[in-house]
Amino acid sequence: MARNDIKTVGKVWRIWLAIAIPLGGGLLVSLFTRDAMGQFNSLEKPFLAPPDWLFPVAWTILYILMGLASYYIWHEGHLGKKKQKVMAKTALWFYGIQLVFNFAWTIVFFNLGWYWAAFVLLLVMWMLEIALVILAGKMSKAALWCLIPYLLWTTFAGYLNLMIAILN
Numbered sequence: 001m002a003r004n005d006i007k008t009v010g011k012v013w014r015i016w017l018a019i020a021i022p023l024g025g026g027l028l029v030s031l032f033t034r035d036a037m038g039q040f041n042s043l044e045k046p047f048l049a050p051p052d053w054l055f056p057v058a059w060t061i062l063y064i065l066m067g068l069a070s071y072y073i074w075h076e077g078h079l080g081k082k083k084q085k086v087m088a089k090t091a092l093w094f095y096g097i098q099l100v101f102n103f104a105w106t107i108v109f110f111n112l113g114w115y116w117a118a119f120v121l122l123l124v125m126w127m128l129e130i131a132l133v134i135l136a137g138k139m140s141k142a143a144l145w146c147l148i149p150y151l152l153w154t155t156f157a158g159y160l161n162l163m164i165a166i167l168n
Contacts, residue, residue: 018074019067022099026063029103030056036110046163048156062150069136069146070095076139084139091135098128115165122161126154 041052050058070092077088101121109118129151136143 014074015068015071018071019064021070022063022066023060025099025103026059029106033106033110036113039113040110043164044167046160046167049160049163058153062153065146066095066099066150069140069143069150072140072143072146073136076143080139087135087139091132091139094128094132094135098125098132101125101128109161115161115168119158119161119165122154122158126151126158129154 037052073088073091073095077085077092080088102125105118105121105125108114108121112118129147133144133147133151136147
């Protein structure tokens with residue numbers, strides 16, 4: 001196998017791994033929360049609440065984009081000088097921590113029904129995402145554009161979470 005072929009295989013494998021991490025985590029969390037969806041369907045929801053079928057579609061797309069963003073960040077740090085490596089490590093740290101908050105929010109909101117606690121988690125996650133978007137924007141425009149839909153969706157999810165907490 002030629003050297004370029006090996007590099008291409010390695011790159012493709014890293015991209016798939018980067019995408020598999022958020023998708024796999026999301027799938028695992030969805031297995032924990034699927035029984036709670038009946039309770040969610042019985043809640044009073046705000047005017048702008050999307051239909052239930054949209055959530056898994058949106059999250060699948062967002063997790064793919066998040067995975068791609070993490071790959072782009074890693075790639076820029078891997079190729080860059082010391083400052084880029086430090087920035088990539090910091091950005092990936094923010095990425096990992098906000099991903100933990102993302103998965104925790106799902107369990108707190110759906111399984112426990114602690115809507116106010118979930119809202120606080122979501123606010124922290126949102127702030128971590130802002131830091132991640134800022135760092136990503138300094139490193140990779142592709143990573144930045146992959147993360148913008150996630151930040152917008154989290155902002156909308158904050159509205160939904162707050163309104164559900166108020167209404168219920």
